[in-house]
Amino acid sequence: MTATRIRQLLEQMTLEEKVAILSGEDFWSVPSIERLGIGKLRVSDGPNGARGGGSLVGGVKSASFPVGIAIGSTWNVELAREIGTALADEVKSKGAHMLLAPTVNIHRSVTNGRNFECYSEDPLLSAELAVAYIGGLQDQGIGATIKHFVGNESEIERTTISSEIDERSLREIYLIPFEWAVKKAGTWGIMSSYNRLNGTFTSEHNWLLGTVLRDEWGYDGIVMSDWFGSHSTSETVNAGLDLEMPGPPRDRGQKLVDAVNAGSVTVETLDDRVLAMMRLMERVGSLDDHRPHQERADDRPEHRALIRRAGAEAAVLLKNDGVLPLAGEGKIAVIGPNAKTAQIMGGGSAQLNAHYRVSPWQGLVSALGEGRLNYAKGCTNDRFQPVLRGEFAVDYFDNLTLSGEPVYRGSIEDAQTFWIGQVAEGKVDALNFSARVRGTFTPEASGVHKVGIYSAGFAKVFVDGKLIADAWSNWTKGRTFFEEGCDEVVGEIMLEAGRAHEVMIEFCTKDFSTLGLAAFACGIGLPLGDEAIADAVAAARGAETALVFIGRNGEWDTEGSDLPGIVLPGRQNELVEAIAAVNPCTVVVLQSGGPVEMPWAGKVAAVVSAWYPGQEAGNAIADVLTGAAEPGGRLPQTFPVRWADNPAHSQDREVYPGLEGKVRYEEGIFVGYRHYDKVGMAPLYPFGFGLGYTSFTLSDLKADDSRFEADGTVTVTLTVANTGKRAGSTVVQLYVSDTEASAQRPEKELKAFSKLKLDAGESRSVELSLDARSFAFFDSEKKCWVVEAGDFVLHAGQSSADLPLSATVRRESSMTLPV
Incomplete structure (x- = not known):
C-alpha cells in the first residue's frame, strides 16, 4: 500500500516539485510539497546528541552523550543500541526525523582531528557498534545517516583532497562499517564524504554509489551530501546522490530542471532519486508530519543515568599500581587544566549546547566532600585564548x-x-x-x-x-x-x-x-607561569593522593583541523613529571579524543583514559576513581609510544598529511594493530587493552569446525571466570590468522568479541560465531572474497597482545564469496 501511494504521489508531481525535494530548503530541512500534502523532512546533527536547528553555538539545550571513541571503548553492542534508542528521543524533542550519525570513519592515523567522533581503528568493532546504534535509532522511527562515505580519515584539505585507496583496502577496512550498516542494520541514510576517492568526488562517484552501494549491496535508502559537499548537477544525480544539502540549492533547483529538460538527466533517473526520498519520508513519518515545528530541551533523568553509566563503562584503566579505587580518608590534591573544566565533547558539527556540564572537581566533591580536596590548576591546555563569557x-x-x-x-x-x-x-x-x-x-x-x-x-x-x-x-x-x-x-x-x-x-x-x-x-x-606548577607541586606534596586531570579539549579534537602531533599541549608533561616526583600515589586522568605520548607513564601510579564522556563527565570519572563503577573500557585504538610509530606517519607527505591534492593510503590494510604486528613494534598500550578492579581467566577453548568445509562457518566456545574479589567486566576477543595465504595478510584480525559482566567467583561459557567472511580476503583481480585452503589459527584473549588460547581449523578446498 505504501509503495503504491508513493508511486501515485510521484505521478502527480510536477518536474519542479520533484526537483524541490532533492535538495534542502534551508540548513536543516527539505521542503514540503503542500499541494500534495507532503510534509517537511528535518534533520539534526549528531552523533553524541541531537543539537536541533540553528547554529553550532548556543541554541536549544540538548543531552550530551559520550563521543564515538568512548562508545568504541565500551565494546558493548547493547549499550550502543541503548544510546541509539535514547538519541531517537532526543531527535524527536528537536522536531526532527533523521540524525546525522553515526560516524564510522577508521582511525587511520592518531592525529585525525575527528577521531573522537569515530569508533575505532578496527572495521569489525566499528561495524558491530554502528549496526546496534542504527538499530536503536530506527526501531524508534528515526532515520540514521551513517557517515562519511568514504575515505575521510583526515581533516586536511578535506573538501578537495583525493584519498588514494586501493580496492582491497577499501573492501577489507574502510567500507566494512558501511556494508554492515546496509546489509545488517538496513540504514535509511548515508552521507557522502567531502573528499575525492581516487580522483572523483564521492558525491558523484558512479562505482561507489552505484556499483558497490546499490548494485552489490542492494541499498534502498538515500545518499545525501555532506554540507556543501555537492559539486555538480547531472553528475551527482546520475551517480546516485539523492539529496543535496544544505539549502537553498547551489547545484540543483533550476539547474536540475534545465538538466532534465536538456536530457543530461533522464526522467527515469530523476524518478529513482525522488522515490528514494519519499520512501525515506514514509519510513521516518515526515511524509504526513504537518505539526508546527517545535524544539524542546528535554533533560530526562533516564538519559542522565544512561550517560553516566556509559561514561564509566568507556573509561579505560591503562595502569594501576594498587592506588585505585581510592581508599582511606586522606587528603586528595586535584590538579590540572581539566580538573575544574568539564571536557564533555569534541568540536565541530558534533558540538551542542549541553543541558549542563559536570567537571571532575564537581564529581569528586559530590562523591567525597570538598573537605578532602585541594585544587591547583598547574598549567593550561588551551589551543586558543579562553572565550570571553557574558x-x-x-x-x-x-x-x-x-x-x-x-x-x-x-x-x-x-x-x-x-x-x-x-x-x-x-x-x-x-x-x-x-x-x-x-x-x-x-x-x-x-x-x-x-x-x-x-x-x-x-x-x-x-x-x-x-x-x-x-x-x-x-x-x-x-x-x-x-x-x-x-x-x-x-x-x-x-x-x-x-x-x-x-x-x-x-x-x-x-x-x-x-x-x-x-x-x-x-x-x-592571562598566561600561567612557573608559580602555577609550583603551587600544584605544593598541593601534591601535602596530599595522600594526587589526581592530575590533563589532556586536550574540543579546540584540539575537532572537525576541520588535524592535530599537529600527539604530545600533550602546553606544559602538561612537565606538570605530571613534577607531581610524580613528590607524590608516589599520582593518578593521571587523561581526557582526549585519541592517543597521547606519555613519557611519564612509568613514573605515575595509575593512568585512566576517560575520553569525552558527555555531560555527566565528572560524575562518571568520580564513579570510576572511587570504585562506585568498574572502569569498563578497552582501547578501540592502539596507543603508540610516539606519533612517529603510527602507520600513517611518513617522510612522504603524500602519505600524510597529503601533497598536491592527494593523500595516499600507502599502508594499505595494515592499519592500527595490524601495522604494529607487521613491523614487530610494541606499542605503549595495545588495541583491546584495559585493566579492571578484578581479574579474569579464559580456558577450555573449543572450535567446532564441522561446517567449515561446507559453508565456511566455525563456532568457538570457551570459559571465562572472574577470579577476583568483586564483580567486573571483560571483553573476550577472538582473532583469526591465515597461516598459508597466497596474498599478504595481517598477522591476525579481530573477527568476533563478547563483553560480559561476572560476579566475583562466577564462571560462564561464551560462544562466538565465525562466518566465511571471517576467514576471507578480497581478491582485487577476481573481484570477490576468497577463503583459501589451509590452516587458520584462532586466538582468544583479552587484548590484541594477550591471547593465551588458540585452536587451529583447516579447509581442504578454497571457496569464493560474492561482494
Missing part, C-alpha cells in the same frame, strides 16, 4: 563596511558565534554583511593579557578603544571553522583586576572556499 550586544549592517545605521540590533551569549542560515532575522544577507560587537571583560588578576581572535570573515578586536588583535588587514586561511577561518591572531595588553574593560569586535563576511558560513571567536587570557 552577553554581548551586536549591531548588524547590510553592507561590508559597518557604515550607516544598523538594520538590526541583537545580542549573543559569549564572544563567539557561528552565523548560518538566517542572520539578524533575515535583515541581512547571511554571506554579505558586517557587524559590530560590544561587551566588557573584567580580569581577576592584573597583568599582561593575551587577546585572540580567529574568524571565517574579517575581524578586529579593540580593548578600551585600542586595536589589539587584527584578523582583517592580513587575513590568511588557516585551520579553524572547517578550514574556512584563519588561525588565531593574538595581541597583548595590560589589564587591571576588577576593572570592566570595554571590548569591541568588528566583523565582516568574505568570500568562502567551499562552506558558506560566517563566524568568529574572541578570547582573553
Whole structure:
C-alpha cells in the first residue's frame, strides 16, 4: 500500500516539485510539497546528541552523550543500541526525523582531528557498534545517516583532497562499517564524504554509489551530501546522490530542471532519486508530519543515568599500581587544566549546547566532600585564548563596511558565534554583511593579557578603544571553522583586576572556499607561569593522593583541523613529571579524543583514559576513581609510544598529511594493530587493552569446525571466570590468522568479541560465531572474497597482545564469496 501511494504521489508531481525535494530548503530541512500534502523532512546533527536547528553555538539545550571513541571503548553492542534508542528521543524533542550519525570513519592515523567522533581503528568493532546504534535509532522511527562515505580519515584539505585507496583496502577496512550498516542494520541514510576517492568526488562517484552501494549491496535508502559537499548537477544525480544539502540549492533547483529538460538527466533517473526520498519520508513519518515545528530541551533523568553509566563503562584503566579505587580518608590534591573544566565533547558539527556540564572537581566533591580536596590548576591546555563569557550586544549592517545605521540590533551569549542560515532575522544577507560587537571583560588578576581572535570573515578586536588583535588587514586561511577561518591572531595588553574593560569586535563576511558560513571567536587570557606548577607541586606534596586531570579539549579534537602531533599541549608533561616526583600515589586522568605520548607513564601510579564522556563527565570519572563503577573500557585504538610509530606517519607527505591534492593510503590494510604486528613494534598500550578492579581467566577453548568445509562457518566456545574479589567486566576477543595465504595478510584480525559482566567467583561459557567472511580476503583481480585452503589459527584473549588460547581449523578446498 505504501509503495503504491508513493508511486501515485510521484505521478502527480510536477518536474519542479520533484526537483524541490532533492535538495534542502534551508540548513536543516527539505521542503514540503503542500499541494500534495507532503510534509517537511528535518534533520539534526549528531552523533553524541541531537543539537536541533540553528547554529553550532548556543541554541536549544540538548543531552550530551559520550563521543564515538568512548562508545568504541565500551565494546558493548547493547549499550550502543541503548544510546541509539535514547538519541531517537532526543531527535524527536528537536522536531526532527533523521540524525546525522553515526560516524564510522577508521582511525587511520592518531592525529585525525575527528577521531573522537569515530569508533575505532578496527572495521569489525566499528561495524558491530554502528549496526546496534542504527538499530536503536530506527526501531524508534528515526532515520540514521551513517557517515562519511568514504575515505575521510583526515581533516586536511578535506573538501578537495583525493584519498588514494586501493580496492582491497577499501573492501577489507574502510567500507566494512558501511556494508554492515546496509546489509545488517538496513540504514535509511548515508552521507557522502567531502573528499575525492581516487580522483572523483564521492558525491558523484558512479562505482561507489552505484556499483558497490546499490548494485552489490542492494541499498534502498538515500545518499545525501555532506554540507556543501555537492559539486555538480547531472553528475551527482546520475551517480546516485539523492539529496543535496544544505539549502537553498547551489547545484540543483533550476539547474536540475534545465538538466532534465536538456536530457543530461533522464526522467527515469530523476524518478529513482525522488522515490528514494519519499520512501525515506514514509519510513521516518515526515511524509504526513504537518505539526508546527517545535524544539524542546528535554533533560530526562533516564538519559542522565544512561550517560553516566556509559561514561564509566568507556573509561579505560591503562595502569594501576594498587592506588585505585581510592581508599582511606586522606587528603586528595586535584590538579590540572581539566580538573575544574568539564571536557564533555569534541568540536565541530558534533558540538551542542549541553543541558549542563559536570567537571571532575564537581564529581569528586559530590562523591567525597570538598573537605578532602585541594585544587591547583598547574598549567593550561588551551589551543586558543579562553572565550570571553557574558552577553554581548551586536549591531548588524547590510553592507561590508559597518557604515550607516544598523538594520538590526541583537545580542549573543559569549564572544563567539557561528552565523548560518538566517542572520539578524533575515535583515541581512547571511554571506554579505558586517557587524559590530560590544561587551566588557573584567580580569581577576592584573597583568599582561593575551587577546585572540580567529574568524571565517574579517575581524578586529579593540580593548578600551585600542586595536589589539587584527584578523582583517592580513587575513590568511588557516585551520579553524572547517578550514574556512584563519588561525588565531593574538595581541597583548595590560589589564587591571576588577576593572570592566570595554571590548569591541568588528566583523565582516568574505568570500568562502567551499562552506558558506560566517563566524568568529574572541578570547582573553592571562598566561600561567612557573608559580602555577609550583603551587600544584605544593598541593601534591601535602596530599595522600594526587589526581592530575590533563589532556586536550574540543579546540584540539575537532572537525576541520588535524592535530599537529600527539604530545600533550602546553606544559602538561612537565606538570605530571613534577607531581610524580613528590607524590608516589599520582593518578593521571587523561581526557582526549585519541592517543597521547606519555613519557611519564612509568613514573605515575595509575593512568585512566576517560575520553569525552558527555555531560555527566565528572560524575562518571568520580564513579570510576572511587570504585562506585568498574572502569569498563578497552582501547578501540592502539596507543603508540610516539606519533612517529603510527602507520600513517611518513617522510612522504603524500602519505600524510597529503601533497598536491592527494593523500595516499600507502599502508594499505595494515592499519592500527595490524601495522604494529607487521613491523614487530610494541606499542605503549595495545588495541583491546584495559585493566579492571578484578581479574579474569579464559580456558577450555573449543572450535567446532564441522561446517567449515561446507559453508565456511566455525563456532568457538570457551570459559571465562572472574577470579577476583568483586564483580567486573571483560571483553573476550577472538582473532583469526591465515597461516598459508597466497596474498599478504595481517598477522591476525579481530573477527568476533563478547563483553560480559561476572560476579566475583562466577564462571560462564561464551560462544562466538565465525562466518566465511571471517576467514576471507578480497581478491582485487577476481573481484570477490576468497577463503583459501589451509590452516587458520584462532586466538582468544583479552587484548590484541594477550591471547593465551588458540585452536587451529583447516579447509581442504578454497571457496569464493560474492561482494
